[in-house]
Amino acid sequence: MSAPTNKGLLTIGDVARRTGLAVSAIRYYDDEGLVSARRTPGGKRMFIRSDIRRLSFILIAQKMGFSLEEIRTQLKQLPLERTPTKRDWEKISRGFRTHLDERIAMLERLRDRLDGCIGCGCLSLVACKLYNPGDRMAESGTGPRLVVQTSNNGA
Template identity: 80%
Template sequence: MPSPSAQGLLSIGEVASRTGLAVSAIRYYDDEGLVAARRTPGGKRIFPRSDIRRLSFILIAQQLGFSLDEIRSQLRQLPLERTPTKRDWEKISRGFRAHLDARIGMLERLRDRLDGCIGCGCLSLETCKLYNAGDRAAQTGSGPRLVIQKSIGETPA
């Protein structure tokens, strides 16, 4: 039987070295089904080179605030047995774009309104840009509703 490296496979240590991830993190992502290690006859995990890109994508997506469930959902669109193509990545990027646009909008609203208040409902600032008369924002849910709404023009019911 050819060695793992002769088959284009990498040991977990090699993957850790290439990605900067701890071996324990790679095991965790494997256990969570985000990558799919093969096993040697001795039970050691070995990975296709394409998992370097999958793991890098996971790291980036986590930095952008995506949950593992969201990441897993996107990764299901990628092939497991080959390096993803540009077309594969474009498909995933379309899936993330709407989420990123919504987050960017929320961050812009927060930035633009932060000097006054974040819509907490305290009603203590007369100059609050997010004045919440009668605590009407409470009708739409808990938390800073006036910042997390989808668009600036929306008002609570």
């Protein structure tokens, strides 16, 4: 029988079954402070039900390509000791929406610039839309500037 302070808490196995995450992943997220397990006198990790939502959010955010540090920043806005409200989640949603909009715009630039080259198959550097004569894009920074920059300067 659980101690009175553990009433309503879930074991790590219960949480793993509910989220589909491996127990080792849940331990890792706990060690990283993304969730906060309570400990029984014997050291067993116990979780509140809202941790299922936090872990599900982590899983979804990772599948969308967010780093653990980006996820941690967003989760800091949620309370650890109570179930987040709709308003709490809306706040996080606004932050993620900005990041998602930026990623969508970058993916669209990538798609729009690559389909010409991939579609024609000529592999001609003279005709390619991504051609960069005289390395003029080096002036605007490192990496694939025609894809990552937000304007068409120099393109």
